[in-house]
Amino acid sequence: MKKAATIVLVTSLWIQSGHAEGLTIEQVLQQVVDYYPSIKGATLQVERAKQDNLRVQSQLGWQLALRGGATREYTLLGTTVDTLRTIGNLSKLTRSGSTLGLQVERRRDESAITVLPTLPNPLNTTNVDISYRVPLGKGKGNPAYAEGLTGANVSLLLAQAEEQRLYDQLAVQVIDLHLAAKTTLERIHNTEQSLDRTQRLQKYIKSKSGLGIAEDKDLLQVAAQLNNQRAQLKALEMAWAQQEISLNRLMGRPWNSRFEPKTVADTPFPGKGFDGLFKEVAQHSPSLTSAQARLTLADSTIKTQRDSRKDKLDLVMTLGKRSRVGITAGGSSYESDDVGSINIEFTRSLDKRGLNAQLYQARLDRSIAIQDKQQTLNDLRYELASLLAEFRIGQTALEAYYISLKSEHAKLNEALSRYKQGRTDTSQLIQFENELSATALALALHRIELQRRYYKLVLLRGQLWKGIVRPTMGLPGVDVEDEQKG
Known part of the structure; x- marks a missing residue:
């Protein structure tokens, strides 16, 4: 019990101390990109792939x-x-x-x-x-050299696609962690509001109890409600402390740095039609880039294998x-x-026979690449359609949540008025308070889910990276000894 009390005390001090800096998803993502080690490895792979083209071009040198x-x-x-x-x-x-x-x-x-x-x-x-x-x-026509150039370009495209895939995976992770932290803070805020309303009710009942109007069971019911809400609040504060440390670690900040996840105020529905949006998605997709690169390489390989069969x-x-x-x-x-x-x-x-087998394998590789490209296009099309439908329905449902919250407020105020007149009991009042709290929380969580759909749609179109500055790395120079030998 003493250990549990210590954890709760430390968590409370964590929540209450310091000034929390507000950070949006874009700001968190920028800090993560600046710090994340795996990004640097992918950048080096891209630079390495760029050298393949020079290596192939050197075949035409003296x-x-x-x-x-x-x-x-x-x-x-x-x-x-x-x-x-x-x-x-x-x-x-x-x-x-x-x-x-x-x-x-x-x-x-x-x-x-x-x-x-x-x-x-x-x-x-x-x-x-x-x-x-x-x-x-x-x-004739030097198909081996042409295939070498194609292979070098394909290697570069695959390295760039892998780099972009890593960036996108990192963005998905940041979006999920950021919105999960925002969800925890909304739950804390909702619990604090419920706690404040319950404390006001307890104060009112105690004033009536002094006059002999309220019963002991009313005080016990309110006390039980308060204890439950306080326990929930401490559990949420502990979860938030863990999430804040995790995000600080991802951004490379000190573990005790304070910040508060902020969401955008406006999440407008895209103004373009489906075809225009899908064009953006296809241009950005690393999977589609990889599939197209493999198809290009397969076409080049077929030409080379055909040439190898000639006399x-x-x-x-x-x-x-x-x-x-x-x-x-x-x-x-x-x-x-x-x-x-x-x-x-x-x-x-x-x-x-060996040459024919190699040509047949190249044709099979091309068929596989075509199937992969088509499957990727279908997956992207359905993913975009799903996000658009969820986003549109989510915007429509938001108004319904506001109306429901307004009704719950009116219901609780009316029940409180009847309670003061002695026409209802404490248990019903607590029930209505819980329903109001649940509706307010549902509205907050729905707004967060709407933010999630919005950012996933922005990421799928490649728009999220327009405001993010990708880090540049100092690349290793030419070895002096090797240069002298060359």
Whole structure:
């Protein structure tokens, strides 16, 4: 019992101390977004996905390859031939799928003994070739590069959709917690009003009891009502203290920071028609964005798989120059030749079962993506229609609650008048007081539920984020060592 009394005392001090700052759902959401750690991880995933596009585009950059070596050979005569060879290759893949290449080869051959005086020793050979490879079959149009770009864009869209989904989940959590806290405060306010009316009734009965008019049972009934209301009030105050701490934790504020959840005064019904609202919902929906991205990727994959089934037919054109410089017994020698060639290269896969299977899988993926997109559209359509219907009916029912509350006030005032004239008993008066309290609470809770429908509708349309500033993060810079190596 002593422990329970201590908890009640601490809770009362929590409720009564300090100045409570009024915070709307938007203000709470802004603080949560600024603090919530998972948001930062999603932002980094988006930034990571942006790099995929650069990675794919780098495939069209120039590629440099160098190799070289030295060899020593022994002839049948026991002499040695030393060879130094260096080859450099510069190539570039174009957007159309063609490949432009430049190859330079430098070679030096030197024998320990010159067999024939007319043969140069040492001999320096230089070969320069420019080549251009044009795919006429498989690879034409560079579908692999196109799919890479599509895949990079899809990865970015999926990362952005996941980030938005996390933001929306966070908003739903904030809306629910904020309105749950507002519900608790409304219950506290309703209980305090009931307690105040019951205390006034007790004071009136005690005044009549001193005159010998009221009976002891009337005092006992009122006392029981007061004790019940006080117990309810303490339980609600404890619940509110827990909710306030939970919201402070979500916002990254000190646990004992005081605030009061505020709701908007006006919750107007959307002025647009259903089609206009659904267009906003579809543009915002992370699920629909993900479904459309997967469908786009499936279409790109089908094109690539179709290309992979084609025969490879390449036209290769080469233009080059050969030069040989050496020293003979009669002096130095120099020879130079211009060369050129046109070649056709053909490759066919004799077993295409694996390629056919991959193409069939890509088509199945596309069918699945279409079904997912259609299901998402249907779910969004029904969710929007449900929210609009609930919101419209809720606005209509609000007036009925006001009328009912007015009637309960009149009923209680009339019963109180009859009670003072001795024409009714205390139990009926307490019953009417409870009915008034229940009706007032029902009105307050209905207003909160109307707020819930309003914010869910605003969130579904993506309008809630227009006033929220999303945090920007300092991204890691380029590693100095890696930059120098590059």
